[in-house]
Amino acid sequence: MDKVLEHILSRSPRPQSWGRVLDAGTGESSLAWVSRLPCSDWTAVTADESRAQGLRGRFPPGKNRLLVGNWQDPQFLERETFDVVIADYLLGSCDRYAPHFQEQLLERLLGVCRGWLFIVGQEPWSRPTNPAQRCLWNIAQLRDAVQLLLDRRPHRELPQDWVERQLARYGHPVNWSERFENHYDQDYVLREVNAIEENLHELADKGLAQLLRRRCHTLRQANAAGVYGWDYLLAVNVAQPAAIDRPPH
Numbered sequence: 001m002d003k004v005l006e007h008i009l010s011r012s013p014r015p016q017s018w019g020r021v022l023d024a025g026t027g028e029s030s031l032a033w034v035s036r037l038p039c040s041d042w043t044a045v046t047a048d049e050s051r052a053q054g055l056r057g058r059f060p061p062g063k064n065r066l067l068v069g070n071w072q073d074p075q076f077l078e079r080e081t082f083d084v085v086i087a088d089y090l091l092g093s094c095d096r097y098a099p100h101f102q103e104q105l106l107e108r109l110l111g112v113c114r115g116w117l118f119i120v121g122q123e124p125w126s127r128p129t130n131p132a133q134r135c136l137w138n139i140a141q142l143r144d145a146v147q148l149l150l151d152r153r154p155h156r157e158l159p160q161d162w163v164e165r166q167l168a169r170y171g172h173p174v175n176w177s178e179r180f181e182n183h184y185d186q187d188y189v190l191r192e193v194n195a196i197e198e199n200l201h202e203l204a205d206k207g208l209a210q211l212l213r214r215r216c217h218t219l220r221q222a223n224a225a226g227v228y229g230w231d232y233l234l235a236v237n238v239a240q241p242a243a244i245d246r247p248p249h
């Protein structure tokens with residue numbers, strides 16, 4: 001169960017009723033959560049056809065919809081609105097599918113929302129301050145480097161503060177927010193390094209791939225258990241904007 005989204009159910013204020021729900025950047029975890037909500041129907045969006053196929057197998061849509069589309073397309077869902085919109089780690093992955101579109105993406109999400117918008121993101125890591133964080137940092141750097149070598153754009157997470165400022169600029173300051181410390185263990189290290197090694201199979205330069213495999217081997221040995229950074233959950237009631245605190249004149 002998605003521990004961050006689950007938190008919405010215990011916080012106030014929150015939606016009185018769920019109505020039409022949009023999972024604007026869907027995946028196994030958010031759709032598992034959304035598909036259990038007492039909503040009238042859900043729509044889930046991904047930019048990735050192969051991801052959509054996998055999800056359709058696990059969550060047969062029935063009266064609901066699982067759509068492949070890109071928020072950069074101005075006509076995509078342009079005439080629809082939803083009571084609740086979930087953007088679960090969507091902003092961070094946007095650069096892969098719609099480079100430099102994060103600001104307009106927020107505008108699009110506000111445009112299709114007539115009730116509550118919930119945004120989940122990962123705060124970009126600050127520089128490491130201990131050996132475990134250094135190991136996690138090195139893994140992330142290698143992961144992104146391999147993505148670039150494969151001509152793909154890596155994820156680009158955005159700071160909570162940046163997202164909050166954009167929302168306020170659009171006239172929708174957050175109603176409430178939460179932070180969740182991120183704990184990493186050796187299983188996480190193994191999963192990440194294994195995923196990097198998988199990607200190395202696609203590298204045309206086999207010599208470079210071999211060299212980077214050695215780096216993977218070293219990273220796998222390091223102990224990276226510890227706390228690093230946080231995830232955030234932002235709640236915005238689009239129907240009833242929160243008051244913005246303005247300094248007195």
Ligand SMILES: C[S@@+](CC[C@H](N)C(=O)[O-])C[C@H]1O[C@@H](n2cnc3c(N)ncnc32)[C@H](O)[C@@H]1O
Pocket residue numbers: 024025026027028029030031045046047048051069070071072088089090093094095097098
């Ligand atoms: C990292 S995944 C989100 C995690 C997901 N909520 C889960 O539960 O695993 C990002 C999702 O957002 C989608 N996405 C990213 N940028 C997009 C865009 N510009 N338009 C539509 N979908 C996008 C991706 O295709 C993917 O389905």
